[in-house]
Amino acid sequence: MMREDGTFARVGAGRERARRPRIGRSRALALAGALLLGAGSLDTAAREALTGDQIRGLITGNTLEGSYLAKRLVMVFYADGVVRGSMGLSGSDSGTWEIEGDTYCNEWVTYFGGVRRCYRWIPEGDAYLLDNVDAYKIQPIKGRIVAGKPKGY
Numbered sequence: 001m002m003r004e005d006g007t008f009a010r011v012g013a014g015r016e017r018a019r020r021p022r023i024g025r026s027r028a029l030a031l032a033g034a035l036l037l038g039a040g041s042l043d044t045a046a047r048e049a050l051t052g053d054q055i056r057g058l059i060t061g062n063t064l065e066g067s068y069l070a071k072r073l074v075m076v077f078y079a080d081g082v083v084r085g086s087m088g089l090s091g092s093d094s095g096t097w098e099i100e101g102d103t104y105c106n107e108w109v110t111y112f113g114g115v116r117r118c119y120r121w122i123p124e125g126d127a128y129l130l131d132n133v134d135a136y137k138i139q140p141i142k143g144r145i146v147a148g149k150p151k152g153y
Contacts, residue, residue, distance in 0.1 A: 049120035049131070052099040058121070058145055059097075059104070063153075066127070073141060075106075076153045084153055087111060103133055111133015112138065 050058065059077040066073050071088030078084070083106050084095040095108035107119040117138065119130040130141035 008112050047122050049102060050128075052102045052104075054105050055102075055121050056099050061148065063142075063146045063149055064128075064143040066141060066147050067140055069143045071117050072098065074150065075143075083108070085111070104130070 025029075040146065044079075062077060062081050064073070064075040064077070066089060066099040073085065073087045075083055077097060080096060082094050082100055084092065084094045085108075086092045092147075093108050093111045095106055095111070097104065097106040103118045103120055105116060107116040108114060118133050119141070120133055122129045122131055124142070127142060127144045132138045132140060
């Protein structure tokens with residue numbers, strides 16, 4: 001905009017500039033991480049999960065070999081609803097499993113705080129992503145189904 005003296009004034013000069021809120025680097029990283037985790041949840045929600053009957057047929061009498069929080073995880077599913085397994089170097093544990101609708105639920109004696117957890121089973125190539133559906137979500141479990149039980153189970 002040209003002034004009366006022939007010089008140009010900056011557009012918006014004389015008005016109060018709106019201040020953008022400043023957030024620290026750690027808050028910005030936390031926000032970005034939360035957005036990415038949320039995007040991952042939307043991604044898994046869009047993928048087709050197995051039905052309860054498919055899950056039951058897949059796991060009964062078989063073993064899931066995978067990982068949880070970068071620890072090796074083994075889960076052996078018995079036909080009577082017992083699950084036995086090991087996670088990392090923390091020793092073994094046992095609990096119960098059942099199918100409720102189209103979700104798999106388990107409750108370990110000590111793993112996951114002994115709290116009952118439920119998951120959708122989402123195929124990913126020759127593996128599965130166990131996407132937690134509880135109100136207090138935990139990280140997904142990833143693994144492959146191996147026929148039968150490992151030695152010692």
